[in-house]
Amino acid sequence: MKKLLTNSKTDNFYNILTNLFDSCKSFYINVAFINYSGLQLLLNSLKKCEQRKVKGKVLTSTYLNFTEIKALKKLQEFNNIQLKIFDSNKVGFHSKAYIFEFEDSYKIIVGSSNITASAFKSNIEWNLKVVSKKEDNFTLEVLHQYDILFQKAYFLDENFLNSYENFLKTNSVKINKEFIFKQELKANSMQIEALKNLINLRKNGQDKAIAVCATGTGKTYLSAFDIKNFNAKKVLFLAHRENILISSKFSFEKVISSKSYGFFTGNKKEINAEYLFATIQTISKNLKLFKKDEFDYIVYDEAHHITSPSFQKVYSYFKPKFSLGLTATPNRSDEQNVYEVFEDNIAIDLRLNDALERNLVCAFHYFGISDIVTDYKDINLEDIPKLAKLLSVNKRVDFILEQLKFYGHDNKKRKALAFCVNKEHANYMCEEFNKKEVVSTTLLAEDSISSREKAIEKLQDENSNLEVIFCVDIFNEGVDIPKINTILMLRPTTSSTVFIQQLGRGLRKTKDKEFLTILDFIGNHNRAYLIAYALLSNKAIDKDSVKLALNNSFATIPNNSFICMDEISKNRVLKQLEEKNFSSFRYLKQQFLEFKNSIKKSVYLIDFITYETTINPKDFIDDSKSYIEFVLKVQKTTNNYSLEFLKTIRFIDSHINLKRVNEFAILKYLINHDSIDILTAKKEILKYQEKVDIQSIKHSFRYLNQDFFDSAQIKRYEKVVDLNNEILYVSQSFKRCLEVKEQKQIIKNSLEYGIVLYEKEFGRAYYGLPFFKLYEKYNMKNIALLCNLDKIHSSFRGSGQLKYKNDYFLFINLDKQNAVKSKRYNNTFFTNDTFSWQTKPNATINKGDGQKLIDNKKYKIKIHIFVRKFITVDRKTQNFIYLGLANTIKHEGEKPINLTLKLEKKLPAYLFDEFTLSV
Template sequence: MNKLIVNNKTDNFYNCLTTLFNSCKSFYINVAFINYSGLQLLLDSLKKCEQKAVKGKVLTSTYLNFTEVKALKKLQEFTNIQLKVFDSSDVGFHSKAYIFEYEEDYKIVVGSSNITASAFKSNVEWNLKIGSKKQDSFTLDVLNEFDSLFKQAYYVDEDFLNSYEKFLKQKFVKVDKKFIFEKKIKANSMQIHALKNLKDLRKNNQKKAIAICATGTGKTYLSAFDVKEFEAKKVLFLAHRENILISSKFSFEKIIKSKSFGFFTGNKKELDNDYIFATIQTISKNLKLFKKDEFDYIIYDEAHHIASESFQKVFLYFNSKFTLGLTATPNRSDKQNIYEVFDDNVAIDLRLNEALEQKLIAPFHYFGISDIVIDYENTNLDDLSKLAKLLSVNKRVEFIIEKMKFYAHDNKKRKALAFCVNKEHAKYMNDEFNKAGIYSTTLFGSDCVEKRELTIEQLENEDESLEVIFSVDIFNEGVDIPKVNTILMLRPTSSSTVFIQQLGRGLRKTQDKEYLTVLDFIGNHNRAYLIAFALLGNKAIDKDSIKLALNNSFATISNNTFIYMDEISKKRVLKQLDEENFNSFRYLKQQFIEFKNDIKKVPTLIDFIAYETTLNPKDFIDESKSYIEFVLKVQKQENEFSLSFLKIIRFIDSHIKLKRVHEFAILKYLLNHDYIDLKTAQNEVLKYQEKVDLQTVKHSFRYLNQEFFDSAQIKRYEKVVYLEDEVLKVTQVFKKCLEIKKQKELIKSSLEYGVLLYEKEFERVYYGLPFLKLYEKYNMKNIALLCSLDKIHSSFRGSGQLKHKNDYFLFINLDKQNAIKSRRYSNVFFTNDTFSWQTKPNATINKGDGEKLIENIKHKVKLHIFVRKYITVDKKTQNFIYLGLANTIKFEGEKPINLTLKLEKKLPKYLYDEFTLSV
């Protein structure tokens, strides 16, 4: 029976706890803080538990510095208790829960009481005692959440206690001064993942890799952790600025204690050390001081500079055992493909949206404000000079200042970075802000390093009066200001790439920044909805996703990030979404041209990965059969290529989203070899996947040999290889195509893009057979490939149901309108893990597929569930989302049978909302 526990004259929380301790089998305590005054009252109960060998786990925190060292030391004396402290320097830890296990059930108390004497007896406290069976979903949720928090926490040891005690003894320790235990720096989620990938790459004899991570997520610590794992004796860390080397050396010293560290720069030549931190300029001029194999491990910070003369000189000179490139933006090397330099080995590719999701960067409060002053309806946003004049008016400046003051900012001092149209606009805004008494300045990519560093220092210094920096060239380096607490987006943009770049400049975490304030002045230009795409990232399934997110204030975005658009902006975006056809050539052309203008060159396929953009070149390929044909069409250039080449590039481009990497890894190898055998192919695939089975490699050989193509496919595509005695050989037609440099470059670009896209979406995980990743998008033909189906793949189709051996694939169309009218037999979700589905009209319960569907567990049949909301959007057929395995829990009728299915894994909230909410 559930009961509310309060402190009054007849009962109190203390009595409740001691009663529960007396007869429990085990206990778990999860409280924000523990004072000795409260712990003292529990000592007798805890001692009795120890004597009866009743084990317990206690999780607390240093939140607000209320937990007492004396209490932690006392808890350590109990041999039956595991004691941990959660790191609350980054996130508030408010939970109060007491969990007791008994023979048949759990008694769980959740509420407001920490372990203090006053909370036990005198404070106004509300606590709810709940009885819950061991397998109840509530019990499992509570235990799973406790286990998750406990795993993240530190064990309380002597080092921790000494560090915390020293911190508390400081004069004037306030509750807002956060304790950070720095003795043992733990790898974050990004670093753990990247370290595993780096280890796997080295197992497969790879000597280079690149790590791409959003600014502030811990690239330097990643390199230090990996150097430690590698057990490198001599290390070279390269960067182009001394201040980067100083902070990098500091990071390494925290992780590695057994080595000596020194600088090699214009000012210092400390070569008698194990690990050297050098400027690229200095070392490139002094290479003769070092042997080619001097260093076991070399790190190139800001590796997007790898094409520069000084970087290339160093890169080509040394022969290290391992080389790691670090960058936040792999998109600035104009002459050379950065991925190719590092052999397409991507240890991690973590961009802004993923970093936000994993809480590796600062949360932000975004306010989309209708720009009431400017009408952009008939304005060309690419005409920067005209646009700057349009925006440079007093009324708009007053409006911006008014909103800036209204929404305010985090911390005492405003530290704002404002993005303008061009230098003239930035100078105008700077003058007007200074006139209004807001001390500001400008900073451009063309400014010298000294000015840049001085300006940033003034903005970040609490004692300086500089509040705002107006900038333009967001693609240039140097505008990385960790302590920025405000971003002002003062230019209309129809580019999600530009938007993400601007936003990312303020998201580096610092101890004194709780969140970033973003003020975006949204005009009535006809592409405002792209901002919503950028904010939602890869969670956008279709137009509905954006509409749901807008109406729900982007609730699916976690990490204390809040997004608000005023009603005018919201209506404007919704109207544009309804009116735009995302698959029309006009729309795709516009997207392409804007991206081209953003990066100031005709984009290669690799650029769509290198730049943090929401654009999907597969849409361009679908429109024109291949990417190069789309580019020629947009630029109105004549087609100079032979039909043979076009049939080859169409084959490759049409398979870019194959969902397995084998075909692309094999063809990439064959760009420079005449044949490939099964063993070599396995090794090539192992570069991108942690495990490779021979059966799938053989199937990919046969697939490339066109054995599973129908007559239309054989006619449509040129054959690039042929199979002979389990060896795949290059055809003469393919050889001739590769002899022409431009054709080879285009084929290579497509293959490399396919591999990089696979790495980004699937990483190195092996998903078995069938090769299916949870929540990835698929069509029926994909499944044929991923099952290694031994027949023509286009024949693998059916009305909602396919099967291969004991794997059954159920393809479900959700009709939201019907789902609202009737929840009985339509394909509809009841909860986040149960839904209804109707079989084929002729299915019966006593034989064949019908019998296997209703008793799938008995017949060892795996039911794979694929769902889509709509069959088509903007006249384009939609793919299905894979929801994993399900089992039948109920059925009714036959011919057809109405099944109720239960997923093995509950849907994430954002997907459940997609499938059930209407817009």
């Protein structure tokens, strides 16, 4: 039942509320602000609730300083009410809801009324009253959302009340300045996860780690929090620029106030400080002033520079109890590997899209604009001079300026960074903008660091008239300009890696920036679809996901960010997605060469992680059996490797998406040792996982020994180990492969990539047995491995229902148009946690699997749900997505039985849309 509530001459909102208070079993209130004028009118009702022992929760905020101290203090007097304040400085708090519990139902009012006298009687207010049963999805969703907000808020205390009261006394004009309650500095979600992992790493004997965090997510604070946990007496914080040291020291002092701080730079030598902030250049020349064990904790900021000579000199000299590397961009320009320096101990790997998901960076408004001035049809995008000439036309400059004016920007002054094709293009754009009285400058590779810093300072200065910096690629990585509010992408996007780097340049949060405006001028070149993939990131299940996102204006993008493409651009991308075969060698080769060109060096497997790219090298391996064979094929290089080595690297590379770290940790150890026993293996695995059971280690030993291989697998792969009395020994063929330096390096690269990929996707969490992570992709071979199945794994496929002990696995295809088998089954999602599924044709309700499935809880059967949208895409078999456990709530008929199943955890909105919406 639904009813619209308004204030009128015959009735009002106040009367409705008091009636509900007088008869409810419990209540929940969620309003932006509370005035005493409104609260006073409810006092009698609240007193009656207290006398009847009816409990309530009240959630409000200090939004625009409208909530009154007097009202808060009065509410505190009620013993039956929990009162919390939501921090409205981080996100606007506008909700108004009144929820009342009754015997069989909830009466829920959602609308416009806060707790004020005028809202109760005289204002024009619209509120919708809904009577909903306790088990209805609407009721459950409202209660769930309220609980989320209530958990995030903080309880009222004297400290808060005093702070707020003093603020109101000294700020009589409420709306001009909003109250901010200064709580104790707390770790954010990224830092909490990383701190837990760091404690776990040290617990398992590790003395170094690396934290990879998107710019602006708080990696300096992370190091300060961990040093506080570590209780370090002497600390060295290293960076390559003095301005980084100054801001880092400021951050540290907010977390740890009890230590003495000092600088060790070209200008200062405060050597006796407990916490010393030093430039790498200065300290590398003065190492003898310090003992090797002088510091018990060292932080290497911008850790991707650690392979440079000066960093290496310092790193090799000091012997601290713990070292932490911090970086936003772990990519390197030389042949050395940053992850390897820190022994692949990853405290956190949180990139741009993860940071957006967690609301750790600034929101952005992206506008994909059809670049109608330029026709790329016959242009080679690698011919940079020709491309620059094509883009350097007055008509296009006018068009760009028109769009800049139309879309505008956050705050008064425009602070824009514009990415151009080359130096000539940047200089041309700068000259033309200045002619049009938009004050601009260029920053190029040849400009000095001091020139860059001066230009950046002027751009961010409200009193400077500089509005735009034109550049080529010097700002792609490692540099952020916090106050930037506009990014112009003036070149065709041919690399998702470069696109993501450019997107991230202005996403650091600042107090006076609400959002970043991004204008991307999309031409009709044949790689525009890369933009859509880059924006969607790991939410892209397949090309259908991208089409859905385009048609839905990327509604799943989190953090108040918006993505809008005009119809011409959108249709271009959709057309390209339809025409492209993403499994063809031609496409894979193009992807590889574009990536290689964007990073300007040889491409190692680890580079696909260190650079934020959407490319999955597993596709290269699937095409050519191993990564090295794919590279040889692309570069048309003669294959001089022995069959023995190729069968070895094929075995290793075939497990890149293993979903279990055990095998990689074991083989990595065996590169430098002749054998490994169970306990040593456990120690090695615990470097990457918080817990491991002996049963899984023994299964890994047997798997590596090829105990579960069929004849085709045995023929395909070299045997790299021999198992004897629960000890694995390096096989003779593997030894021979490792004797050749180049072959050993290729093997090391693959093993390290497997480990780092695992850490990035799974972190250090232990998921139990079977070892499944929600919403991860799996094939049937993965599942056999993660169940410790003790028979040939290739037998664990080919059916929609499989079982192992008390674990039942349901494999569901939703592709009814292309799958002949799935036509026979009624596989449909009704809600975000209920769906239908049909058993095998011969299943009955009174015996066997059918009986166990319809009453799974009674028989202690765990039903694991795996779903895929399509069996194949571009002729490539698709993996299943794990949706967790489900229970049967309804069944009809038999041979087959029609089941209705309910997931234990509701689907995220983006997945529910994937499974139910059509493109």
